[in-house]
Amino acid sequence: MASRSTVPAYLLLLMALLLSCSGMGGAARLLEAAPKEEYPHPEVPELPPHPTVPELPKPEVPAHPVVPELPKPEVPAHPAVPELPKPEIPAHPTVPELPKPEVQDHPAVPELPEPEVPKPELPPHPTAPELPKPEEPHPVAPELPKPELPPHPVVPELPKPDVPKHELPPKPEGHYPEPEARP
Numbered sequence: 001m002a003s004r005s006t007v008p009a010y011l012l013l014l015m016a017l018l019l020s021c022s023g024m025g026g027a028a029r030l031l032e033a034a035p036k037e038e039y040p041h042p043e044v045p046e047l048p049p050h051p052t053v054p055e056l057p058k059p060e061v062p063a064h065p066v067v068p069e070l071p072k073p074e075v076p077a078h079p080a081v082p083e084l085p086k087p088e089i090p091a092h093p094t095v096p097e098l099p100k101p102e103v104q105d106h107p108a109v110p111e112l113p114e115p116e117v118p119k120p121e122l123p124p125h126p127t128a129p130e131l132p133k134p135e136e137p138h139p140v141a142p143e144l145p146k147p148e149l150p151p152h153p154v155v156p157e158l159p160k161p162d163v164p165k166h167e168l169p170p171k172p173e174g175h176y177p178e179p180e181a182r183p
Helices: 007-033
Strands: none
């Protein structure tokens, strides 16, 4: 929406547009009503005819010379390649089986007796001496007298105004189903 400062600008533009349209309409009516003046056509001088260009003779083109057919050169046949004998490949040398080295049994490790580790004796935990609890007297709150409050003011009962009971309009039969009651 336009702000308040641009509304006068819009109105000013609209007024200028209306004034220019009405002014243009009036000027057009004045031009239509004015008598038309006939202006004499200026005399056009006759121009001399265009000079004719003489036709140039067509140049004679010599006929294409006949190219004699050249004989096809004879290509010698490919020489036959003699079949070379297949080289003999020596058989793979066989690897001699080496004797398996004898695996010696691991020497038995003698079981060593577990060394006895002496258990260090720890000093007993020091016990904290029980200190007697100081007896502190509980502060006693002094009894204060209850302040006397003024009694509540009595509000007089107002009579109930008679309000006519409004009846609800009849419920229209809609196409929407009644919502089910949720448990």
